[in-house]
Amino acid sequence: MVKAVVGANWGDEGKGKITDMMAEEADIIVRFQGGANAGHTIVNNYGKFALHTLPSGVFYDHTTSIIGNGVALNIPVLFKEIQSIIEKGVPMPKILVSDRAQIVMPYHILFDQYEEERLGGKSFGSTKSGIAPFYSDKYAKIGFQVSELFDEEVLQEKVNRVCEMKNIMLEHMYHKPLIDPAELLETLHEYKKMVEPYVCDTSLFLHNALKEGKTVLLEGQLGTLKDPDHGIYPMVTSSSTLAAYGAIGAGVAPTEIKQVVTVCKAYSSAVGAGAFVSEIFGEEADELRRRGGDGGEYGATTGRPRRMGWFDCVASKYGCRMQGTTDVAFTVLDVLGYLPEIPVCVGYEINGEVTTDFPVTHLLEKAKPVLTVLPGWNCDIRGIKNYDELPENCRKYIEFVEEQIGYPITMVSNGPGRNDIIYRESKLK
Secondary structure: OEEEEEEOOOOOOOHHHHHHHHHHHOOEEEEOOEOOOOOEEEEEOOEEEEEOOOOOOOOOOOOEEEEOOOEEEOHHHHHHHHHHHHHOOOOOOEEEEEOOOEEOOHHHHHHHHHHHHHHHHHOOOOOOOOHHHHHHHHHOOOOOEHHHHHOHHHHHHHHHHHHHHHHHHHHHHHOOOOOOHHHHHHHHHHHHHHHHHHEEOHHHHHHHHHHOOOOEEEEEEEEHHHOOOOOOOOOOOOOOOOHHHHHHHHOOOHHHEEEEEEEEEOOEEEOOOOOOOOEEOHHHHHHHHHHOOOOOOEOOOOOOEOEEEOEEHHHHHHHHHHHOOOEEEEEOHHHHHHOOEEEEEEEEEEOOEEEOOOOOHHHHOOOEEEEEEEEOOOOOOOOOOOHHHOOHHHHHHHHHHHHHHOOOEEEEEOOOEOOOEEEOOOOOO
């Protein structure tokens, strides 16, 4: 059986924790898209971790972690990450890397920096991890697939051809130092040595595992609104963030995905530029940011302060719809305990009309939030295990959100730890 864990919004919803928690009952965890440009923060008995490429199931010794073919694989970053968790006492995880995954090249990172520099004030707020240049090259068919590291003739010819093309841009567009093909080839030889023990046909591995009745978790990065087709284009990422892409990015049949757990935060946050209708500012935002997450709302990869906002029912309903949600995991609810009243965005006013349907970007830029204010519960809910023990106003908040988005909230997270979770029966099921 295949289950997907994906984000409803802009990313940073708490998917790492939910994957880490669900991995206890899984055999294989697959990262199926994205690169090391965003992180998942996890708190468990080994400590606190920010993972960037490794799937969030690496902390169990019964699981196999797969880097799928859809991932932007930065090989040195992956290996640094493996070392960093082992140094904290985590047993060496079982890792497999798809022979069809493509490699983030050193020049992708440079081009990302150069382009943001060139755009100046009109930049996309990139994390400068090389992701857009990487996916551009992949679809322009000049990317390097892991399998190509193992054919020296193909590799040499391709390195020369690609350097010729990249050097024209470096010289004439960016006025930066050129790439030395011999040096690049040497780097790729190093990459081969690092990755060789883990490379296999992961799609075949998954096919055989599913035939044996194994449970597979697909772990997405970021959320619906960062999807290049269905998100807030162009302020999006460069690979699909939807559960449907999990089938492609992992190499399994779409009919295998039986459960889609879509993670929603109990308030909103976003890293990077782009429309964000329910955004709040000033002291109100600072306080939510300080109290939020585990140690505050700052990007797990970038350390950038996240932009803060109230829960957005319009964006979340759309996010859940596009993911094909079977279950909603509602996270960081405990953070809101300090508020006497909690605003919720229930609609967008665009050109004088109110809508509850998520619009395209140019209309989104004009949208003003329509807010409903709910009473807070003014107490700490950490440590509560049963839904009925939550304060009445807290239950009302969850049920109001569920009704607005139209998808069943079956898990409520009330703390950063693996066991800070409340399971509930939804009336929508």
